[in-house]
Amino acid sequence: MRIIGVTGGVGAGKSTVLKVLKEEYGAELLMADEIGRELMEPGAACFRPVIEVFGETVIGEDGRLNRGKIAEAVFKDPEALKKLNGIIHPAVRREIERRLSLLRMTEPEKTAVIESAILIEAGYEEICPEIWYVRADKETRIGRLMESRGYSREKCLEVMANQMADEELLARATAVINNGGSRTSTKEQIASLMAL
Structure with missing residues:
Protein backbone atom coordinates (compact mmCIF):
# COMPACT_ATOMS: atom_id res chain seq x y z
CA MET A 1 0.00 0.00 0.00
CA ARG A 2 1.29 3.43 -0.92
CA ILE A 3 1.08 5.97 1.91
CA ILE A 4 1.45 9.66 1.14
CA GLY A 5 1.47 12.44 3.69
CA VAL A 6 0.15 15.78 2.41
CA THR A 7 0.91 18.99 4.25
CA GLY A 8 1.23 22.68 3.57
CA GLY A 9 0.42 26.04 5.03
CA VAL A 10 -3.08 27.38 5.39
CA GLY A 11 -4.42 28.56 2.04
CA ALA A 12 -1.81 26.63 0.03
CA GLY A 13 -4.46 24.49 -1.65
CA LYS A 14 -4.16 21.13 0.07
CA SER A 15 -7.89 20.58 -0.51
CA THR A 16 -7.41 20.82 -4.27
CA VAL A 17 -4.62 18.23 -4.19
CA LEU A 18 -6.69 15.92 -1.99
CA LYS A 19 -9.71 16.22 -4.27
CA VAL A 20 -7.61 15.21 -7.29
CA LEU A 21 -6.06 12.28 -5.41
CA LYS A 22 -9.47 11.00 -4.36
CA GLU A 23 -11.39 11.59 -7.58
CA GLU A 24 -8.74 10.68 -10.13
CA TYR A 25 -6.65 8.10 -8.28
CA GLY A 26 -9.19 6.59 -5.86
CA ALA A 27 -7.07 7.48 -2.84
CA GLU A 28 -8.39 6.91 0.67
CA LEU A 29 -8.19 10.22 2.53
CA LEU A 30 -7.32 10.25 6.22
CA MET A 31 -7.74 13.86 7.28
CA ALA A 32 -6.38 14.60 10.74
CA ASP A 33 -8.72 17.53 11.49
CA GLU A 34 -11.82 15.54 10.54
CA ILE A 35 -10.69 12.56 12.58
CA GLY A 36 -9.99 14.89 15.52
CA ARG A 37 -13.55 16.23 15.31
CA GLU A 38 -14.94 12.68 15.21
CA LEU A 39 -12.93 11.76 18.30
CA MET A 40 -14.43 14.68 20.23
CA GLU A 41 -18.00 13.51 19.69
CA PRO A 42 -19.94 12.18 22.72
CA GLY A 43 -18.77 8.67 23.54
CA ALA A 44 -15.63 8.92 21.39
CA ALA A 45 -12.06 8.63 22.70
CA CYS A 46 -11.40 12.33 23.41
CA PHE A 47 -14.79 13.46 24.70
CA ARG A 48 -14.32 12.65 28.42
CA PRO A 49 -10.60 13.58 28.60
CA VAL A 50 -11.36 17.03 27.15
CA ILE A 51 -14.11 17.57 29.73
CA GLU A 52 -11.72 16.47 32.49
CA VAL A 53 -9.25 19.18 31.42
CA PHE A 54 -11.67 22.01 30.63
CA GLY A 55 -14.63 21.23 32.86
CA GLU A 56 -18.33 20.73 32.23
CA THR A 57 -18.66 24.31 30.93
CA VAL A 58 -17.35 23.17 27.52
CA ILE A 59 -20.39 20.95 27.00
CA GLY A 60 -22.95 22.66 24.80
CA GLU A 61 -26.72 22.51 25.15
CA ASP A 62 -26.78 19.71 22.58
CA GLY A 63 -24.53 17.53 24.77
CA ARG A 64 -21.55 17.91 22.46
CA LEU A 65 -18.31 19.72 23.10
CA ASN A 66 -18.56 23.43 22.35
CA ARG A 67 -15.52 23.94 20.14
CA GLY A 68 -15.87 27.72 20.43
CA LYS A 69 -15.50 27.60 24.22
CA ILE A 70 -12.53 25.25 23.93
CA ALA A 71 -10.89 27.55 21.36
CA GLU A 72 -11.47 30.51 23.67
CA ALA A 73 -9.84 28.65 26.57
CA VAL A 74 -6.75 27.59 24.62
CA PHE A 75 -6.34 31.00 22.99
CA LYS A 76 -5.96 32.56 26.44
CA ASP A 77 -3.77 29.82 27.92
CA PRO A 78 -0.84 28.16 26.11
CA GLU A 79 -0.75 25.42 28.77
CA ALA A 80 -4.38 24.56 28.02
CA LEU A 81 -3.46 24.25 24.33
CA LYS A 82 -0.65 21.85 25.23
CA LYS A 83 -3.07 19.77 27.28
CA LEU A 84 -5.64 19.71 24.47
CA ASN A 85 -2.99 18.73 21.92
CA GLY A 86 -1.76 16.05 24.33
CA ILE A 87 -5.24 14.51 24.25
CA ILE A 88 -6.14 14.99 20.59
CA HIS A 89 -2.91 14.35 18.66
CA PRO A 90 -2.07 10.91 20.10
CA ALA A 91 -5.69 9.79 19.68
CA VAL A 92 -5.76 10.98 16.06
CA ARG A 93 -2.48 9.19 15.38
CA ARG A 94 -3.82 5.93 16.87
CA GLU A 95 -6.99 6.21 14.79
CA ILE A 96 -5.05 6.90 11.59
CA GLU A 97 -2.82 3.89 12.28
CA ARG A 98 -5.90 1.76 12.96
CA ARG A 99 -7.47 2.82 9.66
CA LEU A 100 -4.22 2.19 7.78
CA SER A 101 -4.02 -1.29 9.27
CA LEU A 102 -7.58 -2.01 8.18
CA LEU A 103 -6.85 -0.70 4.67
CA ARG A 104 -3.75 -2.90 4.41
CA MET A 105 -5.93 -5.92 5.10
CA THR A 106 -8.96 -5.01 2.98
CA GLU A 107 -7.57 -2.91 0.10
CA PRO A 108 -3.78 -3.33 -0.02
CA GLU A 109 -3.57 -1.91 -3.56
CA LYS A 110 -5.15 1.40 -2.50
CA THR A 111 -3.22 4.62 -1.97
CA ALA A 112 -3.74 6.13 1.47
CA VAL A 113 -3.28 9.87 1.92
CA ILE A 114 -2.79 11.35 5.38
CA GLU A 115 -3.47 15.08 5.47
CA SER A 116 -2.45 17.31 8.33
CA ALA A 117 -1.27 20.90 8.58
CA ILE A 118 1.13 19.66 11.28
CA LEU A 119 2.17 16.40 9.60
CA ILE A 120 5.88 16.96 10.26
CA GLU A 121 5.46 18.37 13.78
CA ALA A 122 3.23 15.44 14.74
CA GLY A 123 5.82 12.89 13.60
CA TYR A 124 3.92 11.35 10.69
CA GLU A 125 7.18 11.01 8.74
CA GLU A 126 7.55 7.67 10.55
CA ILE A 127 4.53 6.22 8.75
CA CYS A 128 4.57 8.26 5.52
CA PRO A 129 7.37 7.24 3.15
CA GLU A 130 6.29 10.15 0.95
CA ILE A 131 5.67 13.67 2.23
CA TRP A 132 4.15 16.00 -0.34
CA TYR A 133 4.40 19.66 0.54
CA VAL A 134 1.75 21.81 -1.13
CA ARG A 135 2.80 25.41 -1.46
CA ALA A 136 1.65 28.67 -2.95
CA ASP A 137 3.09 32.15 -2.63
CA LYS A 138 2.07 34.28 0.33
CA GLU A 139 -0.22 36.65 -1.58
CA THR A 140 -2.07 33.77 -3.26
CA ARG A 141 -2.61 32.16 0.14
CA ILE A 142 -3.84 35.42 1.67
CA GLY A 143 -6.26 35.95 -1.23
CA ARG A 144 -7.64 32.42 -0.87
CA LEU A 145 -8.13 32.79 2.88
CA MET A 146 -9.82 36.17 2.58
CA GLU A 147 -12.19 34.76 -0.04
CA SER A 148 -12.91 31.30 1.42
CA ARG A 149 -12.88 32.06 5.13
CA GLY A 150 -13.61 35.76 5.25
CA TYR A 151 -10.38 36.49 7.13
CA SER A 152 -8.90 39.96 7.25
CA ARG A 153 -5.37 40.36 5.89
CA GLU A 154 -4.11 40.70 9.48
CA LYS A 155 -5.84 37.47 10.53
CA CYS A 156 -4.28 35.65 7.56
CA LEU A 157 -0.80 36.85 8.51
CA GLU A 158 -1.37 35.87 12.15
CA VAL A 159 -2.47 32.34 11.23
CA MET A 160 0.40 31.93 8.76
CA ALA A 161 2.94 33.12 11.34
CA ASN A 162 1.91 30.31 13.70
CA GLN A 163 2.80 27.58 11.19
CA MET A 164 6.10 25.83 10.56
CA ALA A 165 8.51 27.78 8.35
CA ASP A 166 8.40 27.08 4.63
CA GLU A 167 12.14 26.32 4.56
CA GLU A 168 11.86 23.56 7.15
CA LEU A 169 8.89 21.95 5.41
CA LEU A 170 10.71 22.10 2.07
CA ALA A 171 13.76 20.44 3.60
CA ARG A 172 11.72 17.53 4.96
CA ILE A 177 3.55 20.67 -5.43
CA ASN A 178 3.49 24.31 -6.47
CA ASN A 179 -0.18 25.14 -6.28
CA GLY A 180 -0.11 28.83 -7.06
CA GLY A 181 -0.89 28.43 -10.74
CA SER A 182 -3.60 26.73 -12.74
CA ARG A 183 -5.51 23.64 -11.72
CA THR A 184 -4.12 21.96 -14.85
CA SER A 185 -0.58 22.59 -13.65
CA THR A 186 -1.41 21.15 -10.22
CA LYS A 187 -2.98 18.06 -11.81
CA GLU A 188 0.10 17.55 -14.01
CA GLN A 189 2.40 17.70 -10.98
CA ILE A 190 0.22 15.16 -9.16
CA ALA A 191 0.19 12.87 -12.22
CA SER A 192 4.00 12.96 -12.36
CA LEU A 193 4.27 12.04 -8.68
CA MET A 194 1.66 9.29 -8.92
CA ALA A 195 3.57 7.75 -11.84
CA LEU A 196 6.64 7.20 -9.64
Missing part, protein backbone atom coordinates in the same frame (compact mmCIF):
# COMPACT_ATOMS: atom_id res chain seq x y z
CA ALA A 173 9.35 16.97 2.05
CA THR A 174 10.01 14.24 -0.51
CA ALA A 175 8.03 16.20 -3.14
CA VAL A 176 6.73 19.72 -3.61
Whole structure:
Protein backbone atom coordinates (compact mmCIF):
# COMPACT_ATOMS: atom_id res chain seq x y z
CA MET A 1 0.00 0.00 0.00
CA ARG A 2 1.29 3.43 -0.92
CA ILE A 3 1.08 5.97 1.91
CA ILE A 4 1.45 9.66 1.14
CA GLY A 5 1.47 12.44 3.69
CA VAL A 6 0.15 15.78 2.41
CA THR A 7 0.91 18.99 4.25
CA GLY A 8 1.23 22.68 3.57
CA GLY A 9 0.42 26.04 5.03
CA VAL A 10 -3.08 27.38 5.39
CA GLY A 11 -4.42 28.56 2.04
CA ALA A 12 -1.81 26.63 0.03
CA GLY A 13 -4.46 24.49 -1.65
CA LYS A 14 -4.16 21.13 0.07
CA SER A 15 -7.89 20.58 -0.51
CA THR A 16 -7.41 20.82 -4.27
CA VAL A 17 -4.62 18.23 -4.19
CA LEU A 18 -6.69 15.92 -1.99
CA LYS A 19 -9.71 16.22 -4.27
CA VAL A 20 -7.61 15.21 -7.29
CA LEU A 21 -6.06 12.28 -5.41
CA LYS A 22 -9.47 11.00 -4.36
CA GLU A 23 -11.39 11.59 -7.58
CA GLU A 24 -8.74 10.68 -10.13
CA TYR A 25 -6.65 8.10 -8.28
CA GLY A 26 -9.19 6.59 -5.86
CA ALA A 27 -7.07 7.48 -2.84
CA GLU A 28 -8.39 6.91 0.67
CA LEU A 29 -8.19 10.22 2.53
CA LEU A 30 -7.32 10.25 6.22
CA MET A 31 -7.74 13.86 7.28
CA ALA A 32 -6.38 14.60 10.74
CA ASP A 33 -8.72 17.53 11.49
CA GLU A 34 -11.82 15.54 10.54
CA ILE A 35 -10.69 12.56 12.58
CA GLY A 36 -9.99 14.89 15.52
CA ARG A 37 -13.55 16.23 15.31
CA GLU A 38 -14.94 12.68 15.21
CA LEU A 39 -12.93 11.76 18.30
CA MET A 40 -14.43 14.68 20.23
CA GLU A 41 -18.00 13.51 19.69
CA PRO A 42 -19.94 12.18 22.72
CA GLY A 43 -18.77 8.67 23.54
CA ALA A 44 -15.63 8.92 21.39
CA ALA A 45 -12.06 8.63 22.70
CA CYS A 46 -11.40 12.33 23.41
CA PHE A 47 -14.79 13.46 24.70
CA ARG A 48 -14.32 12.65 28.42
CA PRO A 49 -10.60 13.58 28.60
CA VAL A 50 -11.36 17.03 27.15
CA ILE A 51 -14.11 17.57 29.73
CA GLU A 52 -11.72 16.47 32.49
CA VAL A 53 -9.25 19.18 31.42
CA PHE A 54 -11.67 22.01 30.63
CA GLY A 55 -14.63 21.23 32.86
CA GLU A 56 -18.33 20.73 32.23
CA THR A 57 -18.66 24.31 30.93
CA VAL A 58 -17.35 23.17 27.52
CA ILE A 59 -20.39 20.95 27.00
CA GLY A 60 -22.95 22.66 24.80
CA GLU A 61 -26.72 22.51 25.15
CA ASP A 62 -26.78 19.71 22.58
CA GLY A 63 -24.53 17.53 24.77
CA ARG A 64 -21.55 17.91 22.46
CA LEU A 65 -18.31 19.72 23.10
CA ASN A 66 -18.56 23.43 22.35
CA ARG A 67 -15.52 23.94 20.14
CA GLY A 68 -15.87 27.72 20.43
CA LYS A 69 -15.50 27.60 24.22
CA ILE A 70 -12.53 25.25 23.93
CA ALA A 71 -10.89 27.55 21.36
CA GLU A 72 -11.47 30.51 23.67
CA ALA A 73 -9.84 28.65 26.57
CA VAL A 74 -6.75 27.59 24.62
CA PHE A 75 -6.34 31.00 22.99
CA LYS A 76 -5.96 32.56 26.44
CA ASP A 77 -3.77 29.82 27.92
CA PRO A 78 -0.84 28.16 26.11
CA GLU A 79 -0.75 25.42 28.77
CA ALA A 80 -4.38 24.56 28.02
CA LEU A 81 -3.46 24.25 24.33
CA LYS A 82 -0.65 21.85 25.23
CA LYS A 83 -3.07 19.77 27.28
CA LEU A 84 -5.64 19.71 24.47
CA ASN A 85 -2.99 18.73 21.92
CA GLY A 86 -1.76 16.05 24.33
CA ILE A 87 -5.24 14.51 24.25
CA ILE A 88 -6.14 14.99 20.59
CA HIS A 89 -2.91 14.35 18.66
CA PRO A 90 -2.07 10.91 20.10
CA ALA A 91 -5.69 9.79 19.68
CA VAL A 92 -5.76 10.98 16.06
CA ARG A 93 -2.48 9.19 15.38
CA ARG A 94 -3.82 5.93 16.87
CA GLU A 95 -6.99 6.21 14.79
CA ILE A 96 -5.05 6.90 11.59
CA GLU A 97 -2.82 3.89 12.28
CA ARG A 98 -5.90 1.76 12.96
CA ARG A 99 -7.47 2.82 9.66
CA LEU A 100 -4.22 2.19 7.78
CA SER A 101 -4.02 -1.29 9.27
CA LEU A 102 -7.58 -2.01 8.18
CA LEU A 103 -6.85 -0.70 4.67
CA ARG A 104 -3.75 -2.90 4.41
CA MET A 105 -5.93 -5.92 5.10
CA THR A 106 -8.96 -5.01 2.98
CA GLU A 107 -7.57 -2.91 0.10
CA PRO A 108 -3.78 -3.33 -0.02
CA GLU A 109 -3.57 -1.91 -3.56
CA LYS A 110 -5.15 1.40 -2.50
CA THR A 111 -3.22 4.62 -1.97
CA ALA A 112 -3.74 6.13 1.47
CA VAL A 113 -3.28 9.87 1.92
CA ILE A 114 -2.79 11.35 5.38
CA GLU A 115 -3.47 15.08 5.47
CA SER A 116 -2.45 17.31 8.33
CA ALA A 117 -1.27 20.90 8.58
CA ILE A 118 1.13 19.66 11.28
CA LEU A 119 2.17 16.40 9.60
CA ILE A 120 5.88 16.96 10.26
CA GLU A 121 5.46 18.37 13.78
CA ALA A 122 3.23 15.44 14.74
CA GLY A 123 5.82 12.89 13.60
CA TYR A 124 3.92 11.35 10.69
CA GLU A 125 7.18 11.01 8.74
CA GLU A 126 7.55 7.67 10.55
CA ILE A 127 4.53 6.22 8.75
CA CYS A 128 4.57 8.26 5.52
CA PRO A 129 7.37 7.24 3.15
CA GLU A 130 6.29 10.15 0.95
CA ILE A 131 5.67 13.67 2.23
CA TRP A 132 4.15 16.00 -0.34
CA TYR A 133 4.40 19.66 0.54
CA VAL A 134 1.75 21.81 -1.13
CA ARG A 135 2.80 25.41 -1.46
CA ALA A 136 1.65 28.67 -2.95
CA ASP A 137 3.09 32.15 -2.63
CA LYS A 138 2.07 34.28 0.33
CA GLU A 139 -0.22 36.65 -1.58
CA THR A 140 -2.07 33.77 -3.26
CA ARG A 141 -2.61 32.16 0.14
CA ILE A 142 -3.84 35.42 1.67
CA GLY A 143 -6.26 35.95 -1.23
CA ARG A 144 -7.64 32.42 -0.87
CA LEU A 145 -8.13 32.79 2.88
CA MET A 146 -9.82 36.17 2.58
CA GLU A 147 -12.19 34.76 -0.04
CA SER A 148 -12.91 31.30 1.42
CA ARG A 149 -12.88 32.06 5.13
CA GLY A 150 -13.61 35.76 5.25
CA TYR A 151 -10.38 36.49 7.13
CA SER A 152 -8.90 39.96 7.25
CA ARG A 153 -5.37 40.36 5.89
CA GLU A 154 -4.11 40.70 9.48
CA LYS A 155 -5.84 37.47 10.53
CA CYS A 156 -4.28 35.65 7.56
CA LEU A 157 -0.80 36.85 8.51
CA GLU A 158 -1.37 35.87 12.15
CA VAL A 159 -2.47 32.34 11.23
CA MET A 160 0.40 31.93 8.76
CA ALA A 161 2.94 33.12 11.34
CA ASN A 162 1.91 30.31 13.70
CA GLN A 163 2.80 27.58 11.19
CA MET A 164 6.10 25.83 10.56
CA ALA A 165 8.51 27.78 8.35
CA ASP A 166 8.40 27.08 4.63
CA GLU A 167 12.14 26.32 4.56
CA GLU A 168 11.86 23.56 7.15
CA LEU A 169 8.89 21.95 5.41
CA LEU A 170 10.71 22.10 2.07
CA ALA A 171 13.76 20.44 3.60
CA ARG A 172 11.72 17.53 4.96
CA ALA A 173 9.35 16.97 2.05
CA THR A 174 10.01 14.24 -0.51
CA ALA A 175 8.03 16.20 -3.14
CA VAL A 176 6.73 19.72 -3.61
CA ILE A 177 3.55 20.67 -5.43
CA ASN A 178 3.49 24.31 -6.47
CA ASN A 179 -0.18 25.14 -6.28
CA GLY A 180 -0.11 28.83 -7.06
CA GLY A 181 -0.89 28.43 -10.74
CA SER A 182 -3.60 26.73 -12.74
CA ARG A 183 -5.51 23.64 -11.72
CA THR A 184 -4.12 21.96 -14.85
CA SER A 185 -0.58 22.59 -13.65
CA THR A 186 -1.41 21.15 -10.22
CA LYS A 187 -2.98 18.06 -11.81
CA GLU A 188 0.10 17.55 -14.01
CA GLN A 189 2.40 17.70 -10.98
CA ILE A 190 0.22 15.16 -9.16
CA ALA A 191 0.19 12.87 -12.22
CA SER A 192 4.00 12.96 -12.36
CA LEU A 193 4.27 12.04 -8.68
CA MET A 194 1.66 9.29 -8.92
CA ALA A 195 3.57 7.75 -11.84
CA LEU A 196 6.64 7.20 -9.64
